[in-house]
Amino acid sequence: MKDEWGASAAxxxxxxxxxxxxxxxxxxxxxxxxxxxxxxxxxxxxxAWRKDRRDQRARERESSHA
Structure with missing residues (x-):
């Protein structure tokens, strides 16, 4: 069966x-x-979306350390 599939694909x-x-x-x-x-x-x-997410995570880290 596998040989038939291979032949058909080829x-x-x-x-x-x-x-x-x-x-x-x-x-x-x-x-x-x-x-x-x-x-x-x-x-x-x-x-832009990735940069916004990165900036948001940085702001969250800054606010949690304060």
Whole structure:
């Protein structure tokens, strides 16, 4: 049974890879700019949230030592 699964997976890899490449190359520059913009906004949000949490923990430590 495992051999059948392995053989099926090996046969599907070129097809899946080809479909992924077609999907990847079919987008124009505006699509990539939009993706990059969303990634930048998301990363900015995550970094700001992490910084806020770090600052909040520092304030809590300062207030507990006082």
């Amino acid at each position: 046969k599907a890899v070129p097809v899946a890879g080809g479909n992924f490449w077609l999907w990847l190359s079919s987008h124009d520059i505006n699509w990539w700019v939009a993706v990059a913009t969303l990634a930048y906004i998301g990363a900015s949000f995550v970094f």
